Amino acid sequence: MKTCVIIGGGIIGMLTGRSLLKRGYKVTLLEKGPFGQEASWAGGGILSPLYPWRYPDAVNRLVFASQRLYPALINELMAVSGIDPERIRSGMLMLGVDDLESAKRWAGQKGVNFTIPDAAAIQKLEPVLVRANAHNLYFPDIAQVRNPRFLKALQEYLRHNGATMLTENEVTQIEASQNQVVAVKTKEGCRLQADIVVIANGAWSGHLLKQMQINLQIQPVRGQMLLLRARPELINRIILQENRYIIPRSDGQVVVGSTVEYVGFDKSTTDQAYSDLRRFAIELIPELTKATVVRHWAGLRPGCGNGIPFIGPHPEIGGLYINAGHFRNGIVMAPASAELIAGLINGEDNVIDASAYSLFRPQLQPA
Numbered sequence: 426m427k428t429c430v431i432i433g434g435g436i437i438g439m440l441t442g443r444s445l446l447k448r449g450y451k452v453t454l455l456e457k458g459p460f461g462q463e464a465s466w467a468g469g470g471i472l473s474p475l476y477p478w479r480y481p482d483a484v485n486r487l488v489f490a491s492q493r494l495y496p497a498l499i500n501e502l503m504a505v506s507g508i509d510p511e512r513i514r515s516g517m518l519m520l521g522v523d524d525l526e527s528a529k530r531w532a533g534q535k536g537v538n539f540t541i542p543d544a545a546a547i548q549k550l551e552p553v554l555v556r557a558n559a560h561n562l563y564f565p566d567i568a569q570v571r572n573p574r575f576l577k578a579l580q581e582y583l584r585h586n587g588a589t590m591l592t593e594n595e596v597t598q599i600e601a602s603q604n605q606v607v608a609v610k611t612k613e614g615c616r617l618q619a620d621i622v623v624i625a626n627g628a629w630s631g632h633l634l635k636q637m638q639i640n641l642q643i644q645p646v647r648g649q650m651l652l653l654r655a656r657p658e659l660i661n662r663i664i665l666q667e668n669r670y671i672i673p674r675s676d677g678q679v680v681v682g683s684t685v686e687y688v689g690f691d692k693s694t695t696d697q698a699y700s701d702l703r704r705f706a707i708e709l710i711p712e713l714t715k716a717t718v719v720r721h722w723a724g725l726r727p728g729c730g731n732g733i734p735f736i737g738p739h740p741e742i743g744g745l746y747i748n749a750g751h752f753r754n755g756i757v758m759a760p761a762s763a764e765l766i767a768g769l770i771n772g773e774d775n776v777i778d779a780s781a782y783s784l785f786r787p788q789l790q791p792a
């Protein structure tokens with residue numbers, strides 16, 4: 426049985442672990458902090474890019490494949506863990522879309538269900554919204570997941586299925602001998618032998634890759650979020666306007682996001698973002714003036730130029746793989762990304778062509 430060490434315990438690392446366990450590998454996950462507490466926890470859990478037609482096909486191929494995988498995945502995690510990750514097909518209502526024609530063309534070509542609601546139709550869908558102007562789009566099939574619950578369920582699943590999960594172990598070195606990976610070492614003094622190593626440590630992946638003579642453009646991109654306590658069913662759909670969104674949870678909590686900030690590995694929150702996000706929410710839904718702000722947080726997205734993640738083998742070191750750089754869409758792309766990397770490791774003919782995610786694509790520069 427081949428031993429596989431996965432670096433990083435976010436959604437990408439953990440789902441990669443699941444896909445490899447299913448293929449009969451012995452899996453160990455190493456996480457520098459607690460599992461599932463970084464970007465994957467901080468995200469909104471929308472199971473779609475915000476404006477999917479603006480993304481390259483390579484992103485949407487993983488998105489569509491993951492959207493198909495999610496229902497069965499949720500059922501599997503729930504059956505083992507008893508935790509409901511609350512995948513809800515809430516639909517997404519986009520207001521003031523200025524490239525509506527491109528959106529319509531894209532949705533028509535891809536067979537994605539949509540409508541063009543006018544102000545009256547929007548009022549019917551969401552009566553508490555302020556009166557909408559023109560250029561609106563509604564995608565009724567877009568779903569959301571409550572990502573913190575999803576991550577808890579996933580941890581339970583992995584433990585139950587025999588993965589070794591080590592917290593407080595920060596990988597600082599990947600050892601290779603004769604161009605073959607042999608082990609990883611952690612800051613805490615642990616050395617683990619491995620036949621396969623997968624770098625899946627999100628915004629931090631660039632550091633380890635640099636050590637392996639690869640300079641991939643993965644950088645932290647901060648996103649701040651607010652959580653408001655409102656009444657259940659105040660709104661029922663995800664509302665999106667000018668890159669900001671409101672996500673209603675089933676218990677009445679409402680997530681408002683998000684900022685996109687290039688400030689390095691700084692996870693602090695700012696008063697400016699607090700007031701901008703709150704104002705955005707109240708301008709769309711005046712009733713939210715009364716809602717208490719329950720929490721304000723920030724997470725670091727693994728940012729990469731055009732949003733296409735890096736999924737594939739290291740060009741020279743046998744047994745070393747990368748699954749990282751999912752930027753704004755890691756929750757939605759994770760299941761298909763995990764299947765793709767596991768398929769590559771296992772030498773399978775993958776359903777999705779892996780070349781678009783290769784480390785050899787043009788962004789790659791020598792360190």
Ligand SMILES: Cc1cc2nc3c(=O)[nH]c(=O)nc-3n(C[C@H](O)[C@H](O)[C@H](O)COP(=O)(O)OP(=O)(O)OC[C@H]3O[C@@H](n4cnc5c(N)ncnc54)[C@H](O)[C@@H]3O)c2cc1C
Pocket residue numbers: 432433434435436437438455456457458459460461462463464465466467468469470471472473594595596597625626627628629630647648649650682683723724725726727749750751752753754755756757758
């Ligand atoms: C505010 C915000 C909103 C978002 N909303 C959405 C959304 O609605 N839908 C969507 O699809 N995506 C969304 N995203 C993006 C999504 O959350 C990320 O793309 C995704 O979580 C990335 O997953 P990951 O596992 O690569 O990274 P992470 O979840 O950050 O996991 C990486 C893990 O690696 C660990 N680690 C780092 N270095 C080491 C090391 N040397 N050794 C061991 N462990 C290490 C870290 O501690 C961390 O736990 C959002 C992100 C943010 C911040």
